Amino acid sequence: MAAVTELSFLLFALINNIHAQEQIIIQEEGDYYSFYLPENTNSCLISRSVGEEKLVLWNTSDLWSNSSSVPEHLKLRLYSTVKTSSYTIRYLTHSDSGPYREECWTEGNVMHENNFTITVCTSIYESYGGDISARLGETVDLPCWGAADNLDAQCLKQDSRYEQETWSRVFGDNTTSVMDNVRGRYQVVTNTSALRVSNVTATDFTDYRCLVMNQQQCVSSNTVELRQQSEIIYRSVGETAVLPCTIADSTDEQPPRWFNRFSTDLGQLNQTVPSVDQNYLLVFSSLMLNHSGRYYCEASMREQHYYLYVCPKFGPPAVELFSEGEEVTLRCRDWREDREHYWFIKSNRTEGRIFSVESNQRMSRVSRYNNGSLVISNISVGDAGEYWCAVIGQYDDAYNDYQCVSTERTELVYTRGHQPF
The missing domain is CATH 2.60.40.10 (Immunoglobulins)
Structure with a gap:
């Protein structure tokens, strides 16, 4: 019985994975889509599924004759050239949305097969969501704009294996993740329709689309890019x-x-x-x-x-004592208005690991000011360590904009009952 249960789960995961890999092409209403077919074939058949019915759109070997299979609503919108094997549907409408199939053959042998879905949206906002940065292992919410109580949101993920902008479904329905072996790392936040990605992995760093749907019709599409934080x-x-x-x-x-x-x-x-x-x-x-x-x-x-x-190499650090709850101000003495500066910490509680103060989420009580100073409020024992200020050269020379011209270190040492001078 256990073997049957395990087999059923594997089949479920396999079916969902196949569904997840469905290629989806997103186009805006009034735009066009081109089919690029192999040149070394006798003819190709383009079809589209409408419910359970398979609608033959055209056969490339008999495209313009009076008896061709091209539907009336496509004849004036279909365009092709003699020199290429591309065929374009112009002035796309919502009725052009659906699953498509390309099938080409030579001397009776099928040489090319391709299945994909075209979704036509009223409006497309390519970079409306901007960029969101995350680190490996973090949890991040990717926003979805325009979703309301009476509209559904569909989540898509760009497949980086294809140079063409191709998308795959993140969910088979509103609750079940069909990607990443159904481990449930993807969830939709109920109140915002945002896509929550948990325990971010390397393959999560790509573009995501949110399709706002009114029943089966796409109202709008917006894109957000999930990038690994520098x-x-x-x-x-x-x-x-x-x-x-x-x-x-x-x-x-x-x-x-x-x-x-x-x-x-x-x-x-x-x-x-x-x-x-x-x-x-x-x-x-x-x-x-x-x-x-x-x-x-x-x-x-x-x-x-x-x-x-x-x-450059540096000498021994200056030492500054502190007690818990104090406010400490560190100054970058070589700071100048025409130069950038960065603060780093070699923390005692991270086994000497060096990291940027700005990129560490635990340093919420730290404020960095444009005059080169770093202020740590309500300081605690865990803030002990070496704080390093790196001064970066002027930005007028493109090849030296990362050049470090000086550095200085201050070691914060915790001492119980320290009385500042």
Whole structure:
């Protein structure tokens, strides 16, 4: 009995996975869609499903004759050229929405098959939702605008394996996730219709669409991009830096590649060349000042960005004592108005890990000001550690906009009953 139950679950997951991989093309009302068919075929049949009925739209070998199968409502909107094998439906309407099938053959043998769905929306807002950044393992809500009590929302996810803008359904219905092996990491927030993505993984970093539907008709579509939050890394001359590529996935057809902002070949840079190991880690064995810059790893149209700041070697840190509940102000003495500065912390409670103060969500009591100061209010024992200020050079030279010109460190040491001078 257990074996039957397990088999039923596997079949359910397989069916849902197939449904999830359905290719969906989103077009705006009044726009057009082109079918690009193979050139080495005798003829192709284009059909569309309307309920249980399969409607033959046209056969490319008999397109313009009086006896052709092209429906009347398509004859004036269908366009093709003799030199290409593309066929375009112009002035799309909601009635053009539905599942389509392409089938081409040569000498009686089927050479091409493709199934997909076209959804025509009244309005499309390509980047209405903007970008939302997240880290691996976090939970994030992707907004859906326009959904009301009497309208349904459908969630789509862009398939990064296709260069064409192709989408797959996130849900088979309003409650059941059909992606990611039905593990339920995707949920719809009841009050807002936002898509909640839990325990974010590398394959989640892509574009998402929210289709606002009035029964079977798409009213509007808006897009939001989920991106992996860029990581800021601080090091000094002579140290080692290792940049992991965590967006790679076993389904990627090509291995990930590393790029620098100014070159697609890291070996062309005028510096000690970093290496990429078998795990696609970008390794700097002995950092130099001109290693500073933006690096990114790319895999299947996904990118992971790093900002690497390499600063001159520094002396011992200044020491400042504090007691719990105080307010402490740290100053970046080399700060100037024409230069940017960043604060980093080497925290005692994270085993010496170095991270940007701005990117750490636990530092909610920290305020960073434009005059170079950093204020920590209601300080606690957990705030102890080394705080580093890195001053970045002027931004007038594109190749030096990440160059660290100076750095200074302050070590905050907790002491019970400390009385400030």
